Amino acid sequence: MFDFARPPKLFGPQIEDRQTQITFSALGQNAPIEEKRLFDPDFEKRKLMKRELEKLIPEFEIRLGGMTSIDVTRKGIDKSYGIRKIAEQLRYKIDDMLYIGDALFEGGNDYAAIGTGIDCVQVHSVADTKKLLMRIITDKE
Numbered sequence: 001m002f003d004f005a006r007p008p009k010l011f012g013p014q015i016e017d018r019q020t021q022i023t024f025s026a027l028g029q030n031a032p033i034e035e036k037r038l039f040d041p042d043f044e045k046r047k048l049m050k051r052e053l054e055k056l057i058p059e060f061e062i063r064l065g066g067m068t069s070i071d072v073t074r075k076g077i078d079k080s081y082g083i084r085k086i087a088e089q090l091r092y093k094i095d096d097m098l099y100i101g102d103a104l105f106e107g108g109n110d111y112a113a114i115g116t117g118i119d120c121v122q123v124h125s126v127a128d129t130k131k132l133l134m135r136i137i138t139d140k141e
Helices: 033-039 044-056 079-090 126-138
Strands: 015-017 022-025 060-065 069-074 098-101 119-122
Touching: 044 060, 044 069, 079 098, 098 126
Parallel strands: 098 119
Antiparallel strands: 015 022, 022 069, 060 069
């Protein structure tokens, strides 16, 4: 079994019910970015936690998110499901949509988006996302 020591200080909730998923944020949801970067830079801690959770609750999907998070959802409820629902509800073609995510790697919580055929852009931080959105909106850096 994986041995996870609770950090001495939590920055906000460590476990959140986000209605469509339960999210575990190792340092707390509001941890400073510097702390998050240091926690699991090679994803090895969370990959181990993911494998253990898959054994304990095989009826759920377990995915890595961001720098410190693990998301737990019902089977089939993932980013591809959300993209298809948005396209259906808004009557958009997936070819006309753009997906921005930080966990587009296999096992990441954004990975399922790739299978929809949507254009995907990998970001690494909130600052990356802001910069990308500013470039899209204003056509400037």
